[in-house]
Amino acid sequence: MNYCNLITIFAFINLLVSIPHGYSNYVEVCTSRFWFNYRHVANTLSVYRSVKRLGIPDSHIVLMLADDMACNYRNPKPATVFSHKNMELNVYGDDVEVDYRGYEVTVENFLRVLTGRLPPSTPRSKRLLSDDRSNILIYLTGHGGNGFLKFQDSEEISNMELADAFEQMWQKRRYNELLFIIDTCQGASMYERFYSPNLMALASSQVGEDSLSHQPDLGIGVHLMDKYTFYLLEFLEEVHPASQANMNDLFKVCPQSQCVSTPGHRTDLFQRDPGSVLITDFFGSVRKVEITKDTINLTSPVEPPIKRSGSSDIQIESLTYVDQLPVAEIIHQKPKQKDWHPPDGFILGLWTLILLVFFQTYGIKHLKHIF
């Protein structure tokens, strides 16, 4: 089937990276397990959805969900996670890729993803492939307290550990600028200890305050979302790739009148002025492109290696299928000959004891009578 012999391209898009930063990378973590923490999964998926809507591919997003709500047997509408009452917005969607799910969401895995210290066999989709020109957004949600965040009801991450992880990332040049958003109770305590440069942090409540959930849904039976992320999502729905909204607008999201708790932010470690930082620097990777009308001819491609016909003579493998249940063969199967290992442990000790008693009783010089 020959569709074409020569490829003619009459528009070629020239990529010019004019902004110093490269791609953005995202790590979104929901740390809560069990059905009544549905809202934390909905929070994380809302941010995931906003980020994908702004054009980021899944290869740049590490999504960690500690429990499955969409296909949970308690969910009256399977394969959906709603963020709004009356089931208006399905944030789960049809094209979602969760990288860490269930029991894999642990403090260790989270810190390994951040610092890049993963076992060599970890697939690329589970790694945070960032370099020193990447902007990273980290979003955490779950149950937290003063100075810690609870992972899956069994372990915690402290604010000091998080600060140290970010310092490791800075030393290893794994980020250019980092935005940290946390939606938990007493969330501001989590960014108190940061000390690495180029970090900006947002939290949904101050120390001593609780972050509240937004509204329950009588059909599903649980609260669907947290107040802070709900208003954050509303704000992000209006952001598009060419938007000029800056960080100061993001700081104004969810004032106390709407959120009941006081959202906080920290910008002292950030080198640029927050008013000059665009939202799309973090939430949507924007690259300038230039289009030309010149025609470019591609060089002829490399010839594929010709299949060697000689090899088929060498392989005279019979093209037959194996019997699925060879009863006669199974019954007469000989037990596998195990490799011989010298005796160890208990058997060795037992034999040593026997020999010791033997030589004790009979002595060496009497051996000739025995043998």
Next chain:
Amino acid sequence: FRFPSPIGHISTCPSLIGQCCKTHPGSFQEELVIRPLHSGDIYASFQFRTLWDTDFLQEGQKVSHYRLFPKSLGQVLSKFSVRELHISFTQGFWRTMQWGQPFIPSPPGAELWVWFHDTVSDVDGNWKELTNVLSGIFCASLNFIDLTNTVQPSASFKPLGLGNATDHRFLRYATLPREIVCTENLTPWKKLLPCGSKAGLAVLMKSEKLFHSSFHSQAVHIRPICQQCSSKAWELRQTLNVVFDLHTSGQGKKEWSLFKMFSRTLTEACPLASSSKVYVDITDNPEGELFELSPATPLLGQAVVLGDRRTYSVYDLSRAETFGQLRSFNLLLRWKGDSGDMLRPLLHAERYVAGFGLQTGEIHTVIYNNHPYRAFPVLLMDSVPWYLQLYIHTLTVTSKSRDNKPSYIHYQPAKDRHRPHLLEMLIQLPPHSMTEVTVQFERALLKWTEYTPDPNHGFYVGSSVVSALVPSMVAMRTNFTQDQPLFSSFVPVKEESSYFVRVYTEPLLVNLPTPDFSMPYNVICLTCTVVAVGYGSFYNLLTRTFQVDEPSPPLSKRLANLIRRMRGVPLLT
């Protein structure tokens, strides 16, 4: 990306040069089989087959051009020298007694079994890396597969593809019964198809409908096959089986249509497919008295599948007239009469845990042979995790209340935290009988860190696998032809009188004795209190000295003393 306005388009062709199209031929076939079940439910089975005439494992020829075969899987096969790969993700349990036998069975959760090539020197290392890579491809937690839940069956799971070497050292089998299947597993699965989910039968796969069903199973099977047995080819089969429930999806009305099942209709066949067909099983409806099928089709097909000759109405989607005037194909199936009882399946198995308390228990596996006069052998494979310590001396196999000695037993005991139990037995089932296999076990106490975050849910034990050659009612075809429908050509048939079937039992959910996880905190508090109170008071007694300290007099007394001093009068005490 910010694109001001794209001018023109880039035209590409699937192969860069014509010659490579000839040296890398392949074909893609898709089909959908719809089988109405007696209870009013409906069973839909999608099968997508990509064939590729190339040899990954041939020396010196690096495969770099992928057309229909997905590149991610091709690279996995060549890197880990995989001969066969079977992976399935299932939500729900297949109810054999109500639904009959599935075309391709699968256990609840995730199941992965792989045959490696015999040139591999470190099978365990390859297995570990393969599971990690697959967990990234399918967005599943397959990285939890390690040596504690992997077994090497000695007689079950023979290769389904070509080859004659069956040294079971190159076979690895593992299940994750707890694995959840959701849209994040379906999304990468759909991306492996040549047309994706944009054209052909895959447009029907909408997750909101597929997961709102009684049973959902998606699988990928890769194996080498022979085309007319003159040349080898790699076959990638992607299957998706789903059973829609009458009451949850059907709203109680015995009327099914493609739109009702999938919330979509078909508009075109996949352009890359050489054949795209929809089959509807009408064997129980020869005169049309049971249900009514529309649009009517003159094409009828017959196939021998699962030991029975079934008749199908065939809709060929590569023909434009199938779609009619509206350019949309929506199958409608309306039940008219009441269907009688279903024919009992010949082989059926169940499993449950008996006993009480958190120390001991008993696993019962019950296998039913419903054939009236034929006996046949079955191979039962059990893989039990190490924390259920089996007492093999209590193993009993009884049929018709008499002892039934298996003709082959292979037992590999578990090693704590290293290896699970593996028990394989070849049992001859007498005709029309129930065979019960029982074994007692004791529950182990795990270390504190080995418990999951929700240990009170319980621990899962994977399904048992019952493989059998069941006597067939009609003669099976032993060689596959090109025009045979996909669902009848999956398992190779060696003899005409029987067909191979695999039945999975239920997985078990066992509670292990769970410690009180707040105990370390309680112990620390108690110990520190005891130490503080006991040792602290003792230490105080030994080292504390008492000094008399005059309290300072109140202000009035001080003033009075000051005046008295001035007057020269003795002071107040």
